[in-house]
Amino acid sequence: MVRRQLSNPRARTLIEGAGEKKMLRQWVKSGAAHALCWSGTGKWIGSLAGRRDLPVVLGYHNVVERLPDTARTSIPAMLITRAMLERHLDWLGKRYQFVSLDELGDMLQTGASRTKPVAAVTFDDGYRDFYDYAFPLLRRKGVPAAVFVVTGLIGTGRKQVHDRLYLALAAAFLSHGRSPRDVARALGRLGIQAPEIPPHRLKHAAGMPFALTRALLETLPQAEILRVVEELESELDLEQSMEAAPEALTWEMVAEIHGAGMTVASHTRTHAFLTNEKRQRVLEEVVESRRELEKRLGTTVKHFAYPDGRFDDVTVPAVAEAGYRFAYTTCLHRDLSHPLLTIPRKVLWQNSCLDANGRFSPAIMSCQVNRTFDLIAGGCETRHSSALDGGAHTAKGSFQVTVP
Ligand SMILES: [Zn+2]
Ligand SMILES: [Zn+2]
Numbered sequence: 120m121v122r123r124q125l126s127n128p129r130a131r132t133l134i135e136g137a138g139e140k141k142m143l144r145q146w147v148k149s150g151a152a153h154a155l156c157w158s159g160t161g162k163w164i165g166s167l168a169g170r171r172d173l174p175v176v177l178g179y180h181n182v183v184e185r186l187p188d189t190a191r192t193s194i195p196a197m198l199i200t201r202a203m204l205e206r207h208l209d210w211l212g213k214r215y216q217f218v219s220l221d222e223l224g225d226m227l228q229t230g231a232s233r234t235k236p237v238a239a240v241t242f243d244d245g246y247r248d249f250y251d252y253a254f255p256l257l258r259r260k261g262v263p264a265a266v267f268v269v270t271g272l273i274g275t276g277r278k279q280v281h282d283r284l285y286l287a288l289a290a291a292f293l294s295h296g297r298s299p300r301d302v303a304r305a306l307g308r309l310g311i312q313a314p315e316i317p318p319h320r321l322k323h324a325a326g327m328p329f330a331l332t333r334a335l336l337e338t339l340p341q342a343e344i345l346r347v348v349e350e351l352e353s354e355l356d357l358e359q360s361m362e363a364a365p366e367a368l369t370w371e372m373v374a375e376i377h378g379a380g381m382t383v384a385s386h387t388r389t390h391a392f393l394t395n396e397k398r399q400r401v402l403e404e405v406v407e408s409r410r411e412l413e414k415r416l417g418t419t420v421k422h423f424a425y426p427d428g429r430f431d432d433v434t435v436p437a438v439a440e441a442g443y444r445f446a447y448t449t450c451l452h453r454d455l456s457h458p459l460l461t462i463p464r465k466v467l468w469q470n471s472c473l474d475a476n477g478r479f480s481p482a483i484m485s486c487q488v489n490r491t492f493d494l495i496a497g498g499c500e501t502r503h504s505s506a507l508d509g510g511a512h513t514a515k516g517s518f519q520v521t522v523p
Contacts, residue, residue, distance in 0.1 A: 179242050182242070192286070220445065228459065265383070266384070268412070281336055288332055385412055409423075409441055448464065
């Protein structure tokens with residue numbers, strides 16, 4: 120089982136692909152890219168490549184009052200402070216008309232356009248911090264937004280599997296002084312081969328917890344991830360430190376968010392990375408989460424976000440079968456058979472739009488929103504074709520980048 124998962128082509132991308140794209144990525148993230156933005160060339164590249172035809176849909180995760188002092192309590196690349204989020208919203212509000220996902224969906228379906236370009240703002244994972252920090256800010260500014268919730272966690276006190284994995288690995292490496300070899304040995308005891316991490320994903324040793332978290336999440340089904348988490352939690356006695364992991368919303372909060380006119384939509388039942396799961400599990404995740412939300416909210420749930428933006432030729436048809444009309448990814452690839460179920464989003468966090476001095480940069484924000492960095496660097500490396508279920512679902516050539 121484990122060996123089969125690790126031999127799938129997606130797993131191999133962990134080891135390969137560090138050549139030209141790595142060089143390009145480093146260049147893009149250098150000062151040269153900043154100069155590109157300041158000169159206005161970035162926007163030009165975005166529009167030249169047809170980016171103007173796509174609506175702007177942004178994705179965020181945890182919203183916090185202030186950044187934690189340590190990387191041991193939450194995944195840094197998922198955080199944004201309320202103040203930085205407000206900077207992003209202010210920048211967007213001057214240039215775009217905010218629309219709800221329903222309005223955006225109608226526009227995409229009918230081909231209608233507005234005089235001003237539109238933008239939609241979304242928040243993934245259904246964290247309680249959305250309610251505490253983002254929700255009041257969005258209401259005050261009159262910005263419609265959507266929150267993609269993980270229905271199986273709401274009101275349970277249970278934490279996200281990816282947060283538990285990250286916290287366990289952070290504790291192992293940063294608090295308990297474990298070496299990569301120690302952790303590889305712990306995985307080996309479970310019959311799991313430690314995935315190799317490409318150099319561009321690991322620039323310094325402190326980045327190991329996040330790099331390994333991603334590598335494991337990208338290759339293993341959720342049941343295997345849970346075995347790893349439980350092994351580390353019991354070996355390192357982490358019950359208390361898990362309390363620091365971000366909490367999920369309660370159903371009362373979800374009802375209040377929905378009642379205030381925000382969109383509450385599905386992000387699966389357990390946040391399993393769907394491309395690592397069998398078709399039956401994929402269907403359960405997408406069908407049951409929709410059913411639960413519709414029962415609780417008394418409304419039709421039309422929108423879905425793929426966990427980690429991961430989709431393939433098994434997951435997209437499953438999302439269609441479950442009755443969703445619009446689904447959101449995190450890259451520029453589209454399924455030409457289901458374009459409305461592969462709507463690109465740009466995920467941003469605290470550092471996405473900072474200049475070299477750590478200050479918010481309108482020019483870099485413009486490049487991010489116009490997907491300039493993704494277009495230059497080649498963006499997503501995923502093939503979006505399933506190798507699971509014995510390879511029965513092979514790519515049919517229908518996945519394409521929406522822009523040259
Ligand atoms: Zn998510
Ligand atoms: Zn992609």
